[in-house]
Amino acid sequence: MRFEGIKRLAMLGIMMTALSAAAATSHFSVVGDRFELDGxxxxxxxxxxxxxxxxxxxxxxxxxxxxxxxxxxxxxxxxxxxxxxxxxxxxxxxxxxxxxxxxxxxxxxxxxxxxxxxxxxxxxxxxxxxxxxxxxxxxxxxxxxxxxxxxxxxxxxxxxxxxxxxxxxxxxxxxxxxxxxxxxxxxxxxxxxxxxxxxxxxxxxxxxxxxxxxxxxxxxxxxxxxxxxxxxxxxxxxxxxxxxxxxxxxxxxxxxxxxxxxxxxxxxxxxxxxxxxxxxxxxxxxxxxxxxxxxxxxxxxxxxxxxxWQPGANSQGSxxxxxxxxxxxxxxxxxxxxxxxxxxxxxxxxxRHLPPGERLPDVPKPASTIAIPRFSLDESVALVDSLPKPVASRLARNMEAYGQGYGFIVYRKRFADGAKGKLDLGAVRDYAHLLADGSTFAALDRRRNENTTEVDLKAGSTLDVVVENMGRVNFGPMLADERKGLVRSASLAGKPLLDWEVFSMPLADLSTLRFKRGAPARQGPTFWRGHFRSDAQGSTFLDTRALGKGHVWINGRHLGRYWRIGPQQSLFLPGPWLRQGENEIIILDLDGAAEAPNVQGLRDPVFSTPG
Structure with missing residues (x-):
């Protein structure tokens, strides 16, 4: 151990000595090879x-x-x-x-x-x-x-x-x-x-x-x-x-x-x-x-x-x-x-190992779960029609550089003369939907180290790169530099792509979304809204098997992410977060379903084995 470390430990030893009187009367203590509670x-x-x-x-x-x-x-x-x-x-x-x-x-x-x-x-x-x-x-x-x-x-x-x-x-x-x-x-x-x-x-x-x-x-x-x-x-x-x-x-x-x-x-x-x-x-x-x-x-x-946005991630090599x-x-x-x-x-x-005189309490009655009949979400608005005010950015930089921690970030590039060739986004963290004039034409998945795709955009086209933060690595050496969004230089046909509009979408507040009845005209990431009634008391599991990839909010609370690849195929909805009577549900479906999605509440979770 280096000298500074030795000095620090010596100081800690002095501190421990000063605390010895309190430790002697402590409610809990370590005595040799055992713990003691009240002596x-x-x-x-x-x-x-x-x-x-x-x-x-x-x-x-x-x-x-x-x-x-x-x-x-x-x-x-x-x-x-x-x-x-x-x-x-x-x-x-x-x-x-x-x-x-x-x-x-x-x-x-x-x-x-x-x-x-x-x-x-x-x-x-x-x-x-x-x-x-x-x-x-x-x-x-x-x-x-x-x-x-x-x-x-x-x-x-x-x-x-x-x-x-x-x-x-x-x-x-x-x-x-x-x-x-x-x-x-x-x-x-x-x-x-x-x-x-x-x-x-x-x-x-x-x-x-x-x-x-x-x-x-x-x-x-x-x-x-x-x-x-x-x-x-x-x-x-x-x-x-x-x-x-x-x-x-x-x-x-x-x-x-x-x-x-x-x-x-x-x-x-x-x-x-x-x-x-x-x-x-x-x-x-x-x-x-x-x-x-x-x-x-x-x-x-x-x-x-x-x-x-709580879930993290692991990394096995790359x-x-x-x-x-x-x-x-x-x-x-x-x-x-x-x-x-x-x-x-x-x-x-x-x-079998209780101390003399201790008895285990009776097991409480199990928590109840309820079913909710299937219902549809009949209002929608496209994600690209819900963007906040952009920031002009010479380079497409990482999410944190724009003061954002969680959610989505959208990078927009306009091509007056069109664009054709290999689009290289450098490093996508963590999942990108690529849209041409509001419609999805490709997706890039960090799990597969996907960072490139071919593009062929006509004159006047708009390219949107919608990047989802799917959780920072929480274990191992990679966690030290887990910035999100686009974290390296982007290029097209070998030439740097510059002059972007950048939209931060932490999605902490969905109240500004402007929904309309029916499906949006373009097939891309879409917010859907619906309502359902719940008169029974209890938690439920929202069945997401009919959905693709996205997120769910109930009465303003963000339940989390769903993804059809499994193994999780339902989202836990706690009973206390349900209202008696009418409830609001908002789903951000990134795959851009052409028809109104529908869900139901189940008494038990659904898990699948990935194919």
Whole structure:
């Protein structure tokens, strides 16, 4: 470790000494190779839930279900990008009321493990970093870049203001706080990790701290800190669990053993198969860990939904893999809040290892779902007829360069003399619909590294390139430079394309759309609007199998993305977001359906196997 890192760790040691008196009387503490709660040995039986992925009206119900499954703790990330959508403008209201979620967990009989990042992964856009960080040329996240560290320190201080009274050091339910997240899978800078630890302490997080990494010795060496409890993340059966903890034991002795993430399910990518994990495999792993006195966190206990622009993406080499809207994760509690066979298998395993005197609560009545009869959307307006005021731009630049973080961006080029040849857009991030005079003639998909197409445009034609941000990579080295839109120079027949009109479409407010009855004259990306009645109470799944690719809003709330390639073929619509009586639905169908689309609400989700 470099000299500055050694000095920083020495300073942290002094800070820890100063905090020793408080630690001696702490509600929760790390004592040698075990956790203690109020001075007694404590096994953490945790499950992950993310408040921002669950409508607030469902928080209490979902947390009570987790308690009935046998959990005594809930773990949650804190999503920086949602809490600070613009620099210095914080939001902890409504569904982002972190403190209220933690208090609700406490009322349900659950403690809390907090994971504030600043990086969280979580299959979340940009790993939870706010997109505005990318507006600063050259800024590097997860590094000693002083511009990044100034932003992360401000963020930590603001989060601490929300949760300080709830920390275990003050008798609250927050037992531990995580330092960064799986940094060993990203970098090898102990100065950076020590700085994040220091920022957390300076913000007021005086609970025990921990790091979380894969069990590989290299990952542990890169991602952990001296004097901070390391926990390990993994999946698989009992043999895999044994191997993970054998690796942890070989790396560091005399620390509590904990699975920071035991992946009891997995997430899905568009165009790939749906992931499912055996209930027995997960329950057997939990059974073995409890038999050995090992703490754990089920990732996920309840996944919920990545509403709006939340989904992130992965990257395998040059292959881009966008995540689905559903974050069901094949979790023990499904996306609609219903216990699954995995729930009962894990509950039975936990019940076999309860401390004397503890009894599991009864399982709450499952959440109800409803069906909604099929209905049509009979009003429309073309996307190209709904554009905002443009910005003149010599070059077609990335989305962030125009101050935009999410949604769509449209690049328009007019050809007085026509155009013919190979159109090279450099790098499309992430999906582009190409329109000639308002009608689609080609589509380019980043998943397939598609950046070029042939064009033959007559004199006076207008070319529109409609680019969709499908989620920034949230894991691995590529996340550091995940700008969207057109990120390299565009050319036609080998010559640079200059002088564009650029339209930013974050689609945060659809109230300015001017709908007309019937279908638009041109076949391209189209907004459709319709109305339906709902007199029953309950959540539903909007059947999107009759649609192509696009997004859905219900009563102004952005449910998320659909895409016929699957595996997800329906969108979860939470009951509390439905109105009794008439409801408004707006669909942006990018494939430009020639006829009015129709949808229905189903009691259960639909998944398909991609062809």
């Amino acid at each position: 007694k040995p404590y096994i953490i039986r945790s499950g992950e839930m993310h408040y921002a992925r669950i409508p607030r009206a469902f928080w209490r119900e979902r947390l009570q279900q987790a308690r009935a499954m046998g959990l005594n703790t809930i773990t949650t990330y804190v999503f920086w990008n949602l809490h600070e959508p613009e620099p210095g403008r914080f939001d902890f209201r409504d569904n982002l009321d972190l403190a209220a979620f933690i208090r609700t967990a406490q009322e349900a009989g659950l403690n809390v493990v907090l994971r504030p990042g600043p990086y969280v992964c979580a299959e979340l856009d940009f790993g939870g970093f706010p997109a505005w960080l990318l507006r600063t040329p050259g800024l590097r996240v997860r590094s000693m870049d002083p511009r990044f560290l100034a932003a992360s320190a401000r963020y930590f201080k603001r989060v601490a203001q929300e949760v300080a009274p709830l920390l275990s050091s003050r008798g609250g339910p927050i037992l531990m706080t995580q330092v960064e997240n799986e940094y060993g899978s990203y970098g090898d800078d102990h100065d950076y990790m020590a700085t994040i630890q220091e920022q957390l302490r300076e913000a007021g997080f005086d609970t025990p701290l921990f790091t979380s990494d894969g069990p590989d010795p290299t990952l542990l060496d890169r991602g952990t800190l001296p004097g901070v409890t390391p926990v390990v993340n993994f999946n698989g059966g009992v043999d895999d669990v044994k191997e993970a903890f054998a690796q942890l034991a070989a790396f560091r002795q005399n620390v509590p053993r904990m699975a920071g993430e035991y992946w009891a399910g997995w997430f899905d990518h568009w165009g790939e198969r749906r992931h499912q994990t055996s209930p027995k495999l997960a329950a057997d792993a939990v059974d073995w860990m409890l038999e050995q006195g090992i703490s754990f966190n089920l990732y996920m206990a309840h996944g919920g939904t990545s509403f709006g 292959t881009y893999q966008p995540d689905t809207t559903s974050y069901d994760y094949d979790a023990a509690i499904d996306e609609a809040g219903r216990p699954t066979p995995k729930f009962f298998a894990i509950r039975d395993a936990i019940a």
